[in-house]
Amino acid sequence: xxxxxxxxxxxxxxxxxxxxxxxxxxxxxxxxxxxxxxxxxxxxxxxxxxxxxxxxxxxxxxxxxxxxxxxxxxxxxxxxxxxxxxxxxxxxxxxxxxxxxxxxxxxxxxxxxxxxxxxxxxxxxxxxxxxxxxxxxxxxxxxxxxxxxxxxxxxxxxxxxxxxxxxxxxxxxxxxxxxxxxxxxxxxxxxxxxxxxxxxxxxxxxxxxxxxxxxxxxxxxxxxxxxxxxxxxxxxxxxxxxxxxxxxxxxxxxxxxxxxxxxxxxxxxxxxxxxxxxxxxxxxxxxxxxxxxxxxxxxxxxxxxxxxxxxxxxxxxxxxxxxxxxxxxxxxxxxxxxxxxxxxxxxxxxxxxxxxxxxxxxxxxxxxxxxxxxxxxxxxxxxxxx
Numbered sequence: 001x002x003x004x005x006x007x008x009x010x011x012x013x014x015x016x017x018x019x020x021x022x023x024x025x026x027x028x029x030x031x032x033x034x035x036x037x038x039x040x041x042x043x044x045x046x047x048x049x050x051x052x053x054x055x056x057x058x059x060x061x062x063x064x065x066x067x068x069x070x071x072x073x074x075x076x077x078x079x080x081x082x083x084x085x086x087x088x089x090x091x092x093x094x095x096x097x098x099x100x101x102x103x104x105x106x107x108x109x110x111x112x113x114x115x116x117x118x119x120x121x122x123x124x125x126x127x128x129x130x131x132x133x134x135x136x137x138x139x140x141x142x143x144x145x146x147x148x149x150x151x152x153x154x155x156x157x158x159x160x161x162x163x164x165x166x167x168x169x170x171x172x173x174x175x176x177x178x179x180x181x182x183x184x185x186x187x188x189x190x191x192x193x194x195x196x197x198x199x200x201x202x203x204x205x206x207x208x209x210x211x212x213x214x215x216x217x218x219x220x221x222x223x224x225x226x227x228x229x230x231x232x233x234x235x236x237x238x239x240x241x242x243x244x245x246x247x248x249x250x251x252x253x254x255x256x257x258x259x260x261x262x263x264x265x266x267x268x269x270x271x272x273x274x275x276x277x278x279x280x281x282x283x284x285x286x287x288x289x290x291x292x293x294x295x296x297x298x299x300x301x302x303x304x305x306x307x308x309x310x311x312x313x314x315x316x317x318x319x320x321x322x323x324x325x326x327x328x329x330x331x332x333x334x335x336x337x338x339x340x341x342x343x344x345x346x347x348x349x350x351x352x353x354x355x356x357x358x359x360x361x362x363x364x365x366x367x368x369x370x371x372x373x374x375x376x377x378x379x380x381x382x383x384x385x386x
Contacts, residue, residue, distance in 0.1 A: 017051035020224065021267045027217040029264045030257070037260055044263035044296035051270035052298050056342045057349035058333060059108040059140065059275070060101035063305040063313040064089040068114025070144070072178050074247070076239030076315045077114050083241065085312050088119055091127050097304045098131050104330040107348050108138040110163075110301065115144025125157040132158035138348035140201070145189045148196070155196050160350070163201035163230065164189045169218040173210050177244070190226060199351045201230030201273075206261050207249035208236045216261060224269045229351035230299075231265060231272045234258070234279035237316035255283055259295045266296025271352045275299035282318035290336055299349070300337070302329040 021029070032040050065088040066077045077084065098109045109131060113119060128139050141154060142163040151162065166186045168174050174183040186202070193200045204219040223231045235251070235258045238244040251257040258280065266274060276297040280288030289300065303321050305313060310322045321329045337344060 017270050018047045020270055021264075023221055026220050026264055026268050027213065029267070030213055030217055030260060032260065034256065037256060040260060040263050040267075041295045044266040045294055047266050047270050048274075048296045048298055052273070052352060054342055055298070055345035056293065056337055057108070057273065057299050057345035058104075058106040058330075059110050059299055059301045059349070060097075060104075060106040060304040060330075061110045061112055061301050062089070062094055062097045063112050063303070063309065064094050065113040065116070065119050066309075066313050067116045067118045069116045070114070070178065070181060074177065074236065074238035074242050074244040074316075076241065077313065078242060081241060087309055087312055089306070089309065091123070091130065093306065094127060095130055095134065097306065098135050098137055101302075101304045101330070102135045102137055105344055106137070106302070106304075106330070107345065108140055108161075109135075109304075110140045110142060112142040113144075117146075119143070121146065121150045121153065125153050128154060128157040128159050138350065145185055148192045151189075151193055151196055151198065155198050159198065160348070161199040161201060161230065162193050163232070164193070165203045165232065166190075166222065167204050168208055168211065168215065169204070169222040170211075170215050173208060173215070176210070177208065187226075199229040200226070201232060202226060202228050203230075203232035203234075205236040206233055206258050207251035209244065209247045209250060211250045220261070220265050220268050223265060223272070228269065228272055230275070231269060232275050232277055233262060233265060234277035235283050237279055237282055237318065239314065239316050258283060259291055262292055262297060263295040273299050273349065273351065275301050277301070278303075278320055279316065281320040282316065285318075285320075290340060293340055293342065300333050302333045304329070
């Protein structure tokens with residue numbers, strides 16, 4: 001079943017676009033001196049416009065649980081943190097958040113949690129089915145590595161996309177920072193998802209301790225080799241209550257390199273959806289995500305996690321919007337995009353040129369896509385009035 005093209009720029013983006021830059025150029029551009037970076041940023045912005053258009057797709061995040069079985073040495077919700085209040089939202093609370101974002105013009109819900117099956121895989125499948133049945137939203141999951149049978153069950157429930165970040169392309173560096181985990185397991189999970197027809201997302205942290213410029217270049221090239229539909233990247237910012245809490249970012253002396261990495265990613269993998277992640281605002285307060293949208297990003301991800309839970313899902317310090325209500329966050333996004341002269345994306349914002357997975361609930365998915373398309377025909381996406 002081919003995704004319905006609910007906005008003209010999606011169809012146009014699938015049919016045209018710039019050629020990806022050669023691998024040898026990735027390393028060279030990452031080393032561009034400050035005086036030449038404006039040209040790289042401008043080239044990435046042109047590539048973004050040619051490949052995916054000017055629309056910025058809004059994907060609302062619901063961080064529905066901070067329970068995690070992993071002990072990543074920098075993450076604020078790692079399993080070893082005994083001082084953290086653990087929570088899991090109930091299904092009705094999550095559905096309320098999904099319905100609220102649909103009313104704000106958001107077209108995708110991102111269901112994100114720590115890497116744990118404590119929420120329940122069957123329960124997650126039921127939640128996806130309800131969201132697809134009761135809202136026009138596309139559904140992205142981000143709950144860590146799961147067996148193929150679980151991924152298949154979630155796909156059949158209506159899940160459109162799934163995110164598994166690889167964090168670094170260096171297996172030794174990965175193992176050092178993620179005890180008990182293997183980089184290969186992440187890559188195998190992405191392969192299983194792709195084989196199931198699920199749109200796949202991944203990405204990496206910029207400036208991990210021990211990272212070199214060659215590692216950063218290889219991270220970008222791995223995104224391209226994986227042919228990711230979504231590639232999310234952001235600066236390494238360790239939580240102070242973790243083993244790496246005092247570790248410096250490898251790019252700390254040159255923070256503009258974070259934006260340079262995003263720009264080069266766009267040039268290397270032009271047709272991917274690339275979000276302006278919240279960590280950019282942590283490094284460049286109030287302007288980081290705006291700058292990312294001017295360097296190649298085309299997705300913005302406002303938080304719809306209820307305020308009562310946001311403080312318990314701080315993966316890193318300085319995370320923006322922790323004290324805002326979901327409606328405030330959505331309204332802020334609209335203001336930013338108006339300032340930049342970028343229209344809000346309409347329709348689900350599916351991967352360019354991909355085919356949606358066929359599922360048991362494909363009839364339901366088709367109906368919700370049709371509803372979204374009908375809403376698009378009525379005019380611009382609504383602005384949240386919450």
